[in-house]
Amino acid sequence: MAEQIIEKEQAHLDHVVEEIKKAEQKAAKNISTAKKDINNLSKQFDTIHMNTTTYSGMMDTAMSVRAQQQMLDERENSWQHAADHLSTLQRLEAKPYFARIDFQEKEGGQPETIYIGLASFSDQPDHFLVYDWRAPISSIYYDGELGDVSYDTPDGQETVNVQLKRQFQIEDGTIVTLYDTDEAVTDQMLLSALSNHSSTKMKSIVSTIQKAQNAIIRNTKDDLLFVQGAAGSGKTAAVLQRVAWLLYRYRGNLSASQVVLFSPNQLFNDYIDQVLPELGEQNMVQLTYYQYVNRRVPRLKVATLQERFEQSDQDLNERAVRLLSSLDYFHAVTNYAKRLGTDQHLRFRNLMFGKQVFVPKEKIKEIYYSFNRTYKLGNRLDGTKEELTKYLNRRISSEMRAKWVEEQIQSMSKEELNVLYAQHPKAFANDNEEYRFLSRMIVINAFKPIKRAIDHNRWLNINAQYVHLLRVTPKIISLAKYGITPDEWTRYVDQQVAALKNRRISANGISVYLYLYDLLTGKRGEREIRYVFVDEVQDYDAFQLAYLKFCFPRAKFTLLGDLNQAIFTHESSKTLLKELGTMFDPEKTKVVQLTKSYRSTKQITDFTREILLNGEAIEAFDRPGELPEIVISKDETAAVQDVITSLQQYQKEHDKIAVIGKTLSDSEQIATALKKQGIDNTMIRTENQRLVDGIIVVPSYLAKGLEFDAVVVWNANDHKYSSDDERQLLYTIASRAMHALTITAVHQPTHLLDRVTPSLYTIRDNS
C-alpha cells in the first residue's frame, strides 16, 4: 500500500518536474529573445539622426530618442521578468513542493487536490500544479487538522473539509519520505529539519511553519503585533517568512523597500540575509537602530554597542538613563519643542560668510519669532528660511560692489572667465553689462555656502538646544520620580556637555537629540514605509520605540522580543509592554506568546530554562541530545586546557562552534590563549565582521539572535557573573546552543546556576 502510494506520488512528481523543465526552456528562450531585442535597440540608438540645427529638428530627435528609450525599457522589463521566472523555476525543479492537501469545498463541491511549494507553478493558465505556500488556501496546511478548516481570503473567511494531508521530503526530484498526518505539521518533519547542523546563514522554514507562527506570519489586522517568545521559539524565522508573505499578499502595492527591519547588530543582518532571496523575494531594508540614528549625525560619535554594554553601571547614570528613555520624557520633549515656537528659547547660530558674520543670530531670532503665534514649528522654520534667502538675494547687489569682487575679476584666468561666460547665452551690450554679469556670478558663487547653510538649517544651534533641554529638564519632568536630586542632575548634564564638546553623545542621548531636531524642523517622518519590524525589542526603551513610531507614521509595527533576554535594558524592559499599550490603539494591538523552543535539544532547553527565575512557561521541543556540562577549573591556564578538550570533542561532530565571553576583553583573552595552544579560531570583535564556519570567539552582546551547533561559555564563574542582573545575559548566551553546551568556570561557577536541578547537567570538576 505504502509502496503504491510512493510510486503514484513519484509519477506525479516526475510529471511536475517534466513540466517545470519545459517551462524553463520556454523562459530561457524568452530571455534570449529579449536580450537580442535589447542589443538591436541599443544599436539603433547609435543610428538615430541627430538634427539639432533647427527647433523642429531638435524636437524630432528628442521624440525619436524617447520612443527608442521606451521600447528599450519595455524589453528590459520583459528580460527581467523572464530571468526572475527562470530562477523561480530552477528553485522549484529540485523540490517542487513539500505538501499535498485533498479537500472539498463545503456544500457538494468537487474534491480537490493541491500541492504546496515555495512558489506557484502552472502549466496552463489557471491550472496550478503547485500553489505558493503564501496563497490563502495554503494556510490550511499550517493551521488545521483533518475535517472542517477555515482560512482567510481577501474576500473573507472560507471553510473547507480537509480529507488528506501529506508531507514530502524530496531531494533532487526524488521522494525520500512521505507522511500522512492529521496534525498541523508533523513532529518527524520538524525533527529532521531541526537536527541539521547550523550554518552561517539562516534558512527558511516554510515547510514546517507551526500554527502559532503561521498566525504571526499572516496577521493583517493589527497595527501593533507584539511577539513575546522564548529563546529559539522562531521569532526571527517567523518574521522573515512574514515579510515574504506580505510581499506576496500585497504584490504590486508593497515593495521590499517599504519594509524596514531593525536588527540587533550587523552580524545578525549577515546571518539572515539569505532567507528572503531563498524564498524568491528581495531583502527588505535592514539596519540596526544605531546605524539608523548614526547616519544622521556624521559629526557626532554615538556610543557603540560595546561602550553601551560595558558602560560603568554608575548609579546616577542608570537613573538618568531611566528618565531619558521613558515615555514620559518623550512627551515632555514634545511639549518643550512646541513651546519653543513662542517662548524665545530657541538657540540660533550666526550665518557666516567666510570668517565674517553675515546674519547675526539675534537677527535670525527676530525673524523666527516675528511670525504669528499660531505658526507651527515647521512653518516657522520655512518662513525663516524664506526670509533669509530673500535677504541673501538682496545682498547680492550690494556685495557686487565690494572691493574683493573687483580684485577677483582682475585676477581671473582666461579659463576661469570662460567658465563664467558659458553661462551667458548672448553677447554683452557693453563693458558695463559684462562687468555686472561677472561680478554677479562671482558673488552668487561665493554665497553658495551661505545658501546651503540656510537650506540645511545650520542657523539652528541644535547642540545648544539639546543642552538647554537637558538643563531645563527638572522643570518639565519630575526628577524625584526617578530618584534624582537637582544637584545630581546638574552633575549628569555637566558630564553630557563635556562629552558633547568632544563630539560624543550617549546611546540614549542621540534619540532625544534627533527627536528634538525633527520637531524643530517639522519633519513628518518617512511616510512611504509600510511595515517596521523590530527584532530583540527588549533591548529598546520606550523613548526609542516612540521615536520610531514618529519616524514611520504610516507603518504597521511587528515587535519581537524576549523579556528574558534583556541584556541592555534589564528591569525596565518589563514596563515596555505597558508603555507600548499607550502608543497604539488597543483594539489594533495583538500580543502573541511563543513558548516552544525549537533551536536547542530538550536537554539544553530544560537546563537554560532553569537559569531564569520565571522560565516555567518555556517548553522544549522533544529533540534528544547530551546533557549540558559544567566544567570547573583550578586556574585560568587549566581552564584554557578544559576549553580545548571540549572544543576538540565538538569539532568531531559540529561545523559551527562558538566560545562566548562576557566582555570583549574576556573574549580576546581566551581567543589569544587558544591561538597560542594552536587552536585556530576567528575572533569577532565588531559587528562588521562576517560569520564563518569553525571556531569563533565572540563577546556576549554580539551573539544576540545567532545560533551555533555547540557553545562553550568562557569562564562563567561567580566573580564574572556576580550580579542577579546578569541572569538574563547568561540565559541569552547559553540558549545560543543547538546541539551541545559547555559552561566553564575558573573556581566557583556563578551562583546564577544554583537553581538548576543537578540532574539536568553533568559536572567535570578539575579544581
Ligand SMILES: Nc1ncnc2c1ncn2[C@@H]1O[C@H](COP(=O)(O)OP(=O)(O)OP(=O)(O)O)[C@@H](O)[C@H]1O
Ligand atoms: N517552524 C520551524 N521549522 C523549522 N525550524 C524552525 C521553526 N521555528 C524555528 N525554527 C528554527 O529554530 C531556530 C531558532 O529560531 P529563531 O532564531 O527564529 O528564534 P528566536 O525566537 O528569534 O530566538 P532568539 O530570541 O533566541 O534569538 C532557528 O534555527 C530556526 O530555523
